[in-house]
Amino acid sequence: MYTDKVMDHFTNPRNVGEIQDADGVGLVGNPICGDVMKITIKVEGGRIKDAKFKTFGCGAAIAVSSMVTELVLGKTLEEALEISNKAVADALGGLPPKKMHCSNLGADALRKAIEDYLEKQGKGLPESRPDSEEGGEDS
Amino acid sequence: MYTDKVMDHFTNPRNVGEIQDADGVGLVGNPICGDVMKITIKVEGGRIKDAKFKTFGCGAAIAVSSMVTELVLGKTLEEALEISNKAVADALGGLPPKKMHCSNLGADALRKAIEDYLEKQGKGLPESRPDSEEGGEDS
Amino acid sequence: MKLVYLDNAATTKPRQEVVEAMLPFLGERYGNPSSIYSMARDAKAALDEARGKVAKALCARPEEIIFTGSGTEADNMAIKGVAYANSRRGKHIITSAIEHHAVLDSVKRLEKRGFQATFLPVDSCGMVDPKDVEAAITDDTVLISIMHANNEVGTIQPIETIAHIAKNHGVLFHTDAVQTTGHIPIDVKQLGVDLLSLSGHKFKGPKGVGALWVKKGVKVERYIDGGGQEGNKRAGTENVAGIVGLAVALELSVGELEQETARLTQLRDYLIKGVRERIPHVRLNGHPTKRLPGNTSFCFEFIEGESLLLSLDKVGICGSSGSACTSGSLEPSHVLLAMGLPHEIAHGSLRLSLGHETTPQDIDYVLEMLPGIVSRLRAMSPFGEEVSSDSACPCAQEEHSLVKSHQF
C-alpha cells in the first residue's frame, strides 16, 4: 500500500519535534478527521534554516510531514511556498489515492507556518501561490 | 441417491420382456413425462403365473418394474391387487422423494394388466382396491 | 475399474499447478487482504496478481475484474446489478430461452420486481438469431444477456453481431462465458460486450469462485453488500486461495488453448462420428460446427437419459443428461425443448464433454461400451419393438407419430 520511501519516512521520520522559539507556526487538519499537523520553522536571511513537525495521523500523514520538513530546509520563502502537496507526495514515490485528500497536508502546514512568519514580520504573502488543491487530483 | 436394492434391480432387472400371448396387458405413464411401463401377465387358476415388463424411464422406473413383476409371481389376483406403489418402493428399500410420484408406477401397471385380464374374461374387479394414490404420500 | 470422465462441462479436475498455487494461501499466507500488516499485504498482492492474470486472459484491465463466489453469482450480479443501477434508462431485459438457470432465474426474479423480459427462441441448432434480438429491443430495453456458448449442446452464439446491435441501440450487453472462458479465445473488446461472467471450476480451477468482468464506466449495483472488498463492488472476505487458483488455471488454459482446441475438436468429431456409425436412432444436438471443442450432446431415442447415465456409470463412464444442475430434476432440459425437440426425445439426452485429460483411448472405450448399453435399454423399452433398424436419423415428426401410436 505504501512505497518504501513512505515507510522509510514513517519509520525514521526526519525533524520530529517543535522549535521552541519558532519564527512561524502552522497548524492544519482536524483531529475528528484523524490528521493534525503542526510545523514550526526558523527563518534566517529569507531562508528556512530549520523546520520541525508534530503530527497526529496515519502513516502517510507522518511521512508527508517528515518529507516536507526535509524538502524545505535551506529554501527561500518563495521556493518553500512553491512546494505543493502533490510535490511532497511525488517525492515520497506516490501515495494511495485515498490518502491524497486527507493526509497530504504537509505543504499546507508549511504554508501556514510561512504565513504566520510573514504576518509576525508585518509582511504580506509573496505573489506566487502554488495550487494547493492540486494534491487530490489523481484520486 | 438410490439404494443398493434399486441399483441391483436396475442393473439386473428381473422379467424383462413381453409375454406374446399375454392374458392381460397394462400400460401406464406418459413418454412426455419420461416414464412408460408396460406389464404383461399370464394367469392360471386365479394366480399370476408369469409377469414381464418393458419400461421407458429412469433407474427408479426400471427397478420398480422389475420389483413388481417379482413380487407378483404366484400371487392370487386379489393379493396382486393389494400391492401398492408404496409397497413396491418399500421392497426396494425406499426411493428418493422426487421419484415417488412420477416413476413409481409399477403397481398401477400391474393393476391395469389385471383389469385388462378381468375385462377380457368378462368379469369385474374384485372388491378390495388398494389405495393407488398412496405411493406418493411421503415425498 | 477404468474411469472415463466425460463431464468436463459440469466441472473439471483442478490442475496440480492450481492446487499447488492455492496451498500457501490455505497455510502460512492466510492474511486477510483488507488488513494492513505485511502478511495481509502479501495476500492483497496475490489478489492483485490474480486480477492481472484474469484481465490479461480476457484482454481487459485488472480494475474491471470482480471476483465472485461462483459463475452463478457473477450472472446474478451482472443481470440484477445492471438492471437496478440503470433502471431509470428502462426496465426491459432481453435474454434467450436456452440460458443457464443462473441467468434465466435472475431475469425471472426481476420480472417479479417490476421488470419486463423477453426470452428469445432459438433454432433447431440452438442458435439465437441476431435479427430476433434487434426486433425485441424497445425504448425501454436496458440489458441484453445472451450466453457465449450453451452448456448443454455447446452451440456458440454470434456474440459479436449481437453486441454490435446492442451498442447501436445503446443497450448494455452481458454474456455468460462460463462455458467458453479458457476454452475458446476471448477478447472482450473484440466481442464488444459490456459484462462477461466466468467460473473457475470449468477450466480446471477450484469450485466456488468466479468472476465478473465489467467494462469501465458501466454501472452495476453491488449485489452482495457489506465491506469494501473488490473495489467496493462485492463484499465479503475474499476467497484468496480460490481466486489465486482460478487465475493460475485460466492462465494455463489460455496458454495452451490453441493446441487443446485442435486436439479436442478432433476427438469430439471422432466421438460423434463413431456414435452415429454404431448406434441407430441417435441425433446430435447443437450446431454441427459452431460448437465448443469439447462438447458432444446426443439424443438416443426410445430410452431415458438417467438410466443411460447409470448404465454408463456402471462401466466407469461419467456423463450427464441435460445440465448437472437439472439432472436431479424430472423435467427434460429446457434447452432441448427450446430447440424444438419433443419431450420424449429430450428425455433421452446424453452429454459427453471432453477435457484436458481425455484421450483417444477414452473415446474408444465409450464407442465400445455405449452401443451395447443403448441396445440393452432399448430392448427394455416398450417403444423398442416398433423401431426398425433403419439408421437414418428420424425427424421429429416421425417420433411424434411413433408416440401417438401409443395413444398417450
Added chain:
Amino acid sequence: MKLVYLDNAATTKPRQEVVEAMLPFLGERYGNPSSIYSMARDAKAALDEARGKVAKALCARPEEIIFTGSGTEADNMAIKGVAYANSRRGKHIITSAIEHHAVLDSVKRLEKRGFQATFLPVDSCGMVDPKDVEAAITDDTVLISIMHANNEVGTIQPIETIAHIAKNHGVLFHTDAVQTTGHIPIDVKQLGVDLLSLSGHKFKGPKGVGALWVKKGVKVERYIDGGGQEGNKRAGTENVAGIVGLAVALELSVGELEQETARLTQLRDYLIKGVRERIPHVRLNGHPTKRLPGNTSFCFEFIEGESLLLSLDKVGICGSSGSACTSGSLEPSHVLLAMGLPHEIAHGSLRLSLGHETTPQDIDYVLEMLPGIVSRLRAMSPFGEEVSSDSACPCAQEEHSLVKSHQF
C-alpha cells in the same frame, strides 16, 4: 523476525486437519455434487456429511443449513431473503448501529427498495438494550437482526432475551454469529433465533465459505438464483472443498471450545491488565466481562490507529484498527462512534484478537513492545504536550476539552 498474529477476528489460519480434509476435493474427488455418477455422488456424500457436522455444532438439523460463499453472503441472504419473502407481513426492519457492514448495508439496500429501518443505539459498552428492541417494534416490523457478538469490541449481546421479545411479537429474528460460532457455545434452540449466519475463516476454516442456518418453516427467498443446489435455496456449484473444510474446522473448534475459552479468557485478561498498567491514557473498548474470549480492543489517546498498526507490524505484531473491512477507510469505526467515543479518540483504536496459536509469550512480547511504540507516536503527536502523565483513564469530556483547546 518473530511473528505475533493477533488479528484472529479478521481471519484465522486454517488448521492442518482442515487443509488435509479439503485436499481430496481439490484432487481426485472433484465430482460435481449435482451429477449422478459415483464420483459425483461421493462429492454429494461429502457435502451431506459436512452439513451434518455443522448442524450438530449448532444443535440444528442438517436440512436447515445452507452453505454460502461467505459470512457476508449469509447476512445478505438472511436479511434480504426474509424481507422479500415476508414483505406482506410488514416492511420494517430493526437492527443495531454496531452491526457488521454486511448487515448494515443489506438493511440500507432494503431502505432504497421501500423498506423502513430502525438502527438501535448501544450503550458505552457496546450493548444493545432489549427494551429498545421492544420499543422499536411496530405492527409493520418483519425482522430483527442483532449480532451475537461484535467483531470490533467483542461485546456479547443478550440474544436470548431479544429472541424472546421477537417471538412474543411474532417477528422473525436473525443473528450474525460470525464472531461467535466456534468460539462460544451456540445452541440455536436455546438462543431462540430464527436465522443465524456464520463464516468458515473465523474459526480456522477456509475463506470464501459461510453458512446460513434457517429454522425449519421460516420463509427466506433465494438470494442467488440459478440451479437447484442447497435444496433449491442457494444456486451455484458448491465449493465442496471449502464446505468440507468449514465443517471440519467447526467440529474441531466446538470440540475444544471449553478449554480454549478458559485459556483465551485468561490470556485476554492478562493482556488487558498489562496494557493498562504499562500505558497511560488508554481505554478498553467493549464490555469488561461479556466479551469474546479472544477480543481486546483499546483506544490510545493522542495517536492514530494506522500509524500504531504500522509500527506494530514493524516488530512483527499483527493487529487491526476497527474492523479489517474498514481499515482501508479513513472514517473511524462506526462501532466506536455508536458507543459514544469522540472521533479523535476512536481514531486511536487497536484491536488485538487472540486465537488458537496465541501463547503467553506472544502477550509478553506485545507488552514489551507496545508501550515504547505508543510513547514514540505520542512524542510525535501535537497533542502529546498537553498530556499529563496521569494514568487514570480520561473520560470523553476531558478529551473533548483537550481537542477544543486546539480550536478546531
